[in-house]
Amino acid sequence: MRTHFAGSVFKLLFWLLVASALAGLLVGEIAWGLVIGLSLYIAWHLRQMTRFVQWLSAQRNDPPPETGGLWGEIFNSIYRMQRRDSRMRAKQQLVIDRIQASTAALSDAVVMIDAKGRLEWWNHAAERLLGFRAPDDSGQHVTNLLRDPRFVAYFEADNFREPLDIASHLNLSARLQYTITHYGQGERLMVARDTTRLHNLEQMRKDFVANVSHELRTPLTVVVGYLETLQDSDEPINPRWKRALQQMEQQSRRMQNLLNDLLMLARLENDDRTVEHKPVDIGQMLNSVAQDGRALSADQGHQIRLETDPKIRLLGADAELSSAFSNLVFNAVKYTPDRGEISICSWRDQGGVHISVSDNGTGIAPQHISRLTERFYRVDSSRSTNTGGTGLGLAIVKHVLLRHEGRLEISSTLGKGSVFTCHFPISRSA
Numbered sequence: 376m377r378t379h380f381a382g383s384v385f386k387l388l389f390w391l392l393v394a395s396a397l398a399g400l401l402v403g404e405i406a407w408g409l410v411i412g413l414s415l416y417i418a419w420h421l422r423q424m425t426r427f428v429q430w431l432s433a434q435r436n437d438p439p440p441e442t443g444g445l446w447g448e449i450f451n452s453i454y455r456m457q458r459r460d461s462r463m464r465a466k467q468q469l470v471i472d473r474i475q476a477s478t479a480a481l482s483d484a485v486v487m488i489d490a491k492g493r494l495e496w497w498n499h500a501a502e503r504l505l506g507f508r509a510p511d512d513s514g515q516h517v518t519n520l521l522r523d524p525r526f527v528a529y530f531e532a533d534n535f536r537e538p539l540d541i542a543s544h545l546n547l548s549a550r551l552q553y554t555i556t557h558y559g560q561g562e563r564l565m566v567a568r569d570t571t572r573l574h575n576l577e578q579m580r581k582d583f584v585a586n587v588s589h590e591l592r593t594p595l596t597v598v599v600g601y602l603e604t605l606q607d608s609d610e611p612i613n614p615r616w617k618r619a620l621q622q623m624e625q626q627s628r629r630m631q632n633l634l635n636d637l638l639m640l641a642r643l644e645n646d647d648r649t650v651e652h653k654p655v656d657i658g659q660m661l662n663s664v665a666q667d668g669r670a671l672s673a674d675q676g677h678q679i680r681l682e683t684d685p686k687i688r689l690l691g692a693d694a695e696l697s698s699a700f701s702n703l704v705f706n707a708v709k710y711t712p713d714r715g716e717i718s719i720c721s722w723r724d725q726g727g728v729h730i731s732v733s734d735n736g737t738g739i740a741p742q743h744i745s746r747l748t749e750r751f752y753r754v755d756s757s758r759s760t761n762t763g764g765t766g767l768g769l770a771i772v773k774h775v776l777l778r779h780e781g782r783l784e785i786s787s788t789l790g791k792g793s794v795f796t797c798h799f800p801i802s803r804s805a
């Protein structure tokens with residue numbers, strides 16, 4: 376095609392030159408004949424070029440001006456390309472419109488955030504749930520509009536593995552769950568879902584457990600009180616009853632422990648603020664926890680070793696931390712045979728503050744490890760009944776750590792022993 380046109384262009388030029396030379400020859404001026412012929416040729420090209428530029432700059436999809444030869448072919452090819460382009464653009468626009476219409480119809484808020492954290496686009500639900508207003512909020516930084524400190528910390532930490540569940544800033548009785556995903560070059564897609572109904576159901580469950588535990592506590596205290604009085608009384612008791620009374624007291628105490636643990640868990644769960652920032656002397660706390668552990672071990676003769684850095688101060692709630700570490704040490708005592716070794720260590724490094732409790736006890740099979748912090752989960756229920764455990768200890772530890780932005784790491788080998796390590800971020804170190 377190209378050679379065909381190139382050939383016809385050269386042919387045309389050749390015949391023009393021949394005609395000009397002949398015309399020049401007729402008047403006796405070949406050179407002038409050629410000059411005039413070539414000038415006409417160039418003038419024609421300039422004219423076509425001007426028409427071409429005018430047509431292109433009109434930017435309307437009008438058909439090109441009628442012309443023949445090479446210029447006609449150029450006009451037509453570009454016109455065909457333009458039409459194909461606009462058909463493709465229309466198709467793409469249709470797809471974009473459909474995607475936007477479907478995201479706009481979503482009941483969840485969808486927000487596109489650029490690499491600098493500024494709002495790019497959002498759907499109707501984002502206006503309803505998050506109060507964004509177009510076009511004023513476009514280009515605003517997301518933390519200028521969502522100012523809850525927990526959201527700001529979540530967004531700035533840039534770690535979106537877990538969703539964030541907080542009260543809505545527009546309606547404090549509503550709950551929103553934020554999920555953020557990275558895409559493109561540093562852009563983020565944020566989805567906010569109204570979880571009020573789920574949250575209320577969950578709240579009802581927590582309140583129910585807390586209320587039942589609370590209501591059962593008083594009658595149980597009375598029962599335990601009478602059982603103690605009966606056993607302590609000077610009046611002779613039938614030996615058959617004596618054993619029964621002992622067992623009743625033991626089981627009532629177990630029930631009391633269970634209720635106390637349930638109440639503690641309910642309190643930890645209900646309070647979704649992160650915990651206060653009060654410096655806690657970890658060395659001193661672990662010392663007293665170790666003493667409690669020795670008292671629990673009593674004549675079982677466990678060796679409890681303590682290796683702590685006396686300078687460590689952790690920002691948090693004294694009672695909660697003490698309860699978490701006690702649970703770990705008491706477990707080590709409960710699940711380590713007599714005269715076993717238990718060590719409690721604390722240290723600080725660039726990664727934060729770490730507290731570990733290790734033992735050379737029964738150990739835990741790998742398939743149980745990920746489930747240990749679930750409520751009432753026990754590796755061996757009969758063994759737990761013997762040790763008087765409630766099955767709530769590690770759930771409490773997990774919640775306390777969550778409230779201190781920490782995490783629990785468990786490693787264990789069956790028959791060799793276990794290590795429970797609490798990791799706290801450096802921001803919690805005082």
Ligand code: ADP
Nearest residue numbers: 706707710738753754759764765766767768769
């Ligand atoms: P429990 O009150 O039954 O001890 P926890 O939540 O404290 O409940 O612990 C859950 C389960 O994890 C226990 O039943 C026990 O099987 C296992 N476990 C916890 N700590 C240890 C440990 N140091 N060594 C071996 N097993 C442990």
